[in-house]
Amino acid sequence: MLSNFSSSGAQRSRTSSTAQVAKAEFLTFQLGQEEYGIDILRVQEIRSYETPTRIAHAPDFIKGxxxxxxxxVPIVDLRMKLGCPTVExxxxxVVIILNVANTVLGVVVDSVADVVNLELxxxxxTPQFQSQVDEAFIKGIATVDxxxxxxxxxxxLLSSADMGLLKAAVG
Structure with missing residues (x-):
């Protein structure tokens, strides 16, 4: 295990008071050449990649x-899910263990960078353009350093039909 995060330990303020600016912490990670961030409160821990036990008839992006x-814990290769051209x-x-919609699952990413604190x-x-990632899965874009x-x-990203596929594959 590389790191252990506790949701209760992560601090964030969502108040709209003029004295405080709403902020949130995001775990940043690499997928190909792009850097992504996810809400730190969804992260349980970060683990080294280990080959999961494959599940028969599961979609390719569900590694096992x-x-x-x-x-x-089902493991989703986020690179495959998002259509990254190469998956090495x-x-x-690493695998980021998440708690999403009361389900624990892992997502495979190229590497983890750091935790950043962003003003919301x-x-x-996001600009309107054709891309590999459906804009419904993107909250927005921020500049960090x-x-x-x-x-x-x-x-x-991991709800609706995908969560049904996950539950069907491991259930």
């Missing part, structure tokens, strides 16, 4: 399941 301290497993490849009004809407950060809506 792992036993995480007695809990069977390196020593930097610094997250700008002169680099662009794509802020993901991980709940939208």
């Amino acid at each position: 399941v792992v036993d995480l301290r007695g809990v069977i 497993y390196t020593p930097f490849t 009004d610094a997250i700008r809407p 002169e680099r662009m950060l794509i802020v993901m809506d991980i709940e939208a």
Whole structure:
């Protein structure tokens, strides 16, 4: 295990008081050449990649399941889910264990960068253009230290039909 995050330990303010600016913390990670961020409150821990047990008839982006301290956790390769052109497993490849819609699951990413604290009004809407990632899965784009950060809506990405596929595959 590389890191352990506790949702109760992450601090964020969502007040609209003029004295305080609404902020949130995001875990940043790499997928290909892009840097993404997800709400730190969804993150349980970060683990080294280990080959999961494959589930028959599961979609390609569902790599399988792992036993995480007695809990069977489905593993989704986020690179495959988002249509990244190449998917390589390196020593930097990690699994981010998330709690999304009361379901624990892992997502495979190229590497984890850091945790950033963003003012919520610094997250700008995404421009309207054709891309590999459906804009419904993106909250917006922020600039962090002169680099662009794509802020993901991980709940939208891993909900609806995908969550049904996950539950069917491991259930």
